[in-house]
Amino acid sequence: MDVIRIEGLSKYYRHQLTGRxxxxxxxxxxxxxxxxxxxxxxxxxxxxxxxxxxxxxxxFPSSGKAWLFDKPYTDIRxxxxxxxLPENPYFYDYLKGEEILYFIGKLYGMNSVDLKKRIDYLxxxxxxxxxxxxxxxxxxxxxxxxxxxxxxxxHKPKLVIxxxxxxxxxxxxxxxxxxxxxTLKDEGSTIFFSTHxxxxxxxxxxxxxxxxxxxxxxxxxxxxxxSPKVKTYExxxxxxxxxxxxxxxQVSTRFVDEGTQVAASIEDESKVQTVMELIQKDxxxxxxxxxxxxxLEEIFIQEVKGK
Amino acid sequence: MLGRILAIATNTFRxxxxxxxxxxxxxxxxxxxxxxIVMSALSIGQDEKIIKDVGLFAIxxxxxxxxxxxxxxxxxxxxxxxTIYVIVSKPLHRYEFVLGKFFGLVMTILVNVGIMSxxxxxxxxxxxxxxxxxxxEAILMTVMELVVVTALATLFSSFSTPILSAVYTxxxxxxxxxxxxxxxxxxxxxxxKAYDPVTVADKLMAKTAISIxxxxxxxxxxxIRNQAVNGIPITDSLMMNTLYGLLYTGCILFIASxxxxxxxxx
Numbered sequence: 087m088d089v090i091r092i093e094g095l096s097k098y099y100r101h102q103l104t105g106r107x108x109x110x111x112x113x114x115x116x117x118x119x120x121x122x123x124x125x126x127x128x129x130x131x132x133x134x135x136x137x138x139x140x141x142x143x144x145x146f147p148s149s150g151k152a153w154l155f156d157k158p159y160t161d162i163r164x165x166x167x168x169x170x171l172p173e174n175p176y177f178y179d180y181l182k183g184e185e186i187l188y189f190i191g192k193l194y195g196m197n198s199v200d201l202k203k204r205i206d207y208l209x210x211x212x213x214x215x216x217x218x219x220x221x222x223x224x225x226x227x228x229x230x231x232x233x234x235x236x237x238x239x240x241h242k243p244k245l246v247i248x249x250x251x252x253x254x255x256x257x258x259x260x261x262x263x264x265x266x267x268x269t270l271k272d273e274g275s276t277i278f279f280s281t282h283x284x285x286x287x288x289x290x291x292x293x294x295x296x297x298x299x300x301x302x303x304x305x306x307x308x309x310x311x312x313s314p315k316v317k318t319y320e321x322x323x324x325x326x327x328x329x330x331x332x333x334x335x336q337v338s339t340r341f342v343d344e345g346t347q348v349a350a351s352i353e354d355e356s357k358v359q360t361v362m363e364l365i366q367k368d369x370x371x372x373x374x375x376x377x378x379x380x381x382l383e384e385i386f387i388q389e390v391k392g393k
Numbered sequence: 394m395l396g397r398i399l400a401i402a403t404n405t406f407r408x409x410x411x412x413x414x415x416x417x418x419x420x421x422x423x424x425x426x427x428x429x430i431v432m433s434a435l436s437i438g439q440d441e442k443i444i445k446d447v448g449l450f451a452i453x454x455x456x457x458x459x460x461x462x463x464x465x466x467x468x469x470x471x472x473x474x475x476t477i478y479v480i481v482s483k484p485l486h487r488y489e490f491v492l493g494k495f496f497g498l499v500m501t502i503l504v505n506v507g508i509m510s511x512x513x514x515x516x517x518x519x520x521x522x523x524x525x526x527x528x529x530e531a532i533l534m535t536v537m538e539l540v541v542v543t544a545l546a547t548l549f550s551s552f553s554t555p556i557l558s559a560v561y562t563x564x565x566x567x568x569x570x571x572x573x574x575x576x577x578x579x580x581x582x583x584x585x586k587a588y589d590p591v592t593v594a595d596k597l598m599a600k601t602a603i604s605i606x607x608x609x610x611x612x613x614x615x616x617i618r619n620q621a622v623n624g625i626p627i628t629d630s631l632m633m634n635t636l637y638g639l640l641y642t643g644c645i646l647f648i649a650s651x652x653x654x655x656x657x658x659x
Contacts, residue, residue: 139478139658139659142481142482143481143482144477144478144481144482144657144658145657145658145659146655146657162484162485162486163484164484165482165483165484166484168482170478170479170482172475172478172479172482174475175478175479176474176475176476176478176479177476177479178404178408178476180407180408180411181404181407185407189400189403189404190479190483192396192397192399192400193397193400193401193480193483193484193485194483194484195396195397195484237479
């Protein structure tokens with residue numbers, strides 16, 4: 087069963103003056119399986135938030151269909167199994183931390199006894215126990231993000247949708263949110279989150295989709311996207327003879343001689359074997375041989391540039 | 394469904410009672426009710442009538458102000474502050490949200506009218522004036538009038554900005570106060586007179602006036618304040634007028650729900 091299935095989803099707006107169509111999302115096809123942690127990547131304005139808003143019924147699509155848990159996304163019953171953290175979450179700032187969680191829990195039809203226990207657990211878990219009686223207008227950005235996560239999972243949803251959950255946070259805040267996402271992952275939740283912080287996506291996601299100008303540019307498992315492309319092999323060796331150094335320099339794209347040690351970059355995989363034989367022949371010492379894979383960031387930038 | 398509407402209503406009530414403007418209006422209402430003692434001292438032999446009249450006026454006037462001032466931002470503020478994203482993504486129908494917001498404001502108005510009425514009735518009791526049941530009926534009918542005004546404010550708030558909503562609601566309130574005159578005008582047009590026979594144009598105009606009076610809220614149906622203060626018998630059926638108020642409110646909330654259901658939240 088797909089937790090999210092999107093077929094040809096499009097959303098366009100009309101320019102207020104010219105009436106020209108502005109495509110926010112164009113013919114998106116996407117599937118997210120159960121238990122997956124799915125990263126939805128793209129630069130600002132790519133259509134990530136539009137997609138999330140369409141799935142949650144905040145926007146109406148211009149065309150296309152979507153299913154959540156194999157039911158049409160318009161069926162409000164499916165929302166019972168979804169938790170959502172919007173980008174820069176805005177809550178009723180006159181409410182206290184525990185009041186907002188109680189209110190949201192009631193919207194999910196939770197009974198008061200279970201709800202109070204769950205609130206205690208979550209406030210403890212997101213480190214806001216001390217701030218439970220503080221009104222939200224006194225919360226910092228990081229605290230708001232954490233209370234946002236707590237409200238998103240108050241009812242133990244099967245699918246958690248997080249819109250830019252790591253944006254604007256300091257490194258500690260990001261780590262806390264990441265850890266929270268890992269906990270959700272361990273509990274078996276499906277996580278669909280949008281971000282443009284690629285290092286986090288690389289760390290957290292099983293699979294990603296890259297969205298560009300409203301269109302799906304690339305999708306795949308992290309291992310598929312990252313592993314096939316070894317860009318260079320970084321070799322560090324010691325005690326090479328002058329002749330050996332010269333031979334290594336000839337096959338390298340980058341060569342640094344630091345006396346006893348040399349560092350070289352080799353692009354051609356077939357030349358790696360030659361270098362290894364050279365080191366052996368010279369009775370030199372191989373210190374490291376690291377394949378440099380293409381990072382998600384580089385794939386992302388390539389897609390942005392339209393390569 | 395009821396649980397979700399109640400959750401939204403309770404939250405709206407909580408938001409409203411933390412709104413400073415509410416307390417300012419309530420304070421003004423109290424001052425006016427108590428000030429009626431001073432006004433009554435200036436009249437000759439009309440003390441009781443003036444205190445009763447000014448008190449009822451204060452309850453209505455400030456009740457309407459609260460309904461409009463709080464009601465106009467009711468839904469708009471949710472969009473403006475983006476709190477709507479958190480709410481609409483939850484398992485609730487959009488009409489449940491509209492109803493929740495409406496009932497939350499009605500709860501606020503009930504509490505405020507309750508406080509104003511308690512002060513008003515206590516003042517009458519202290520002064521040793523009679524408190525006939527019709528006076529209570531007049532307050533209850535005022536509540537019905539405020540419910541209709543709240544529904545109108547909710548409707549405009551579902552698709553318009555607070556300033557425009559205030560203008561629309563206030564204009565409809567004034568028009569609603571004049572619908573009785575419109576109906577009277579229509580019946581005069583239809584009255585055959587020797588020197589002025591009823592023409593086709595007269596009929597058309599009368600029918601148009603009647604149609605408009607059905608669209609506009611007939612707020613004078615809820616105004617029995619004059620009868621209550623002056624002891625004039627009430628000829629209208631209060632039950633039927635209340636039923637009209639509930640039906641009208643239902644229709645307005647239905648339109649508000651339809652408007653809100655079609656909105657995209659960018």
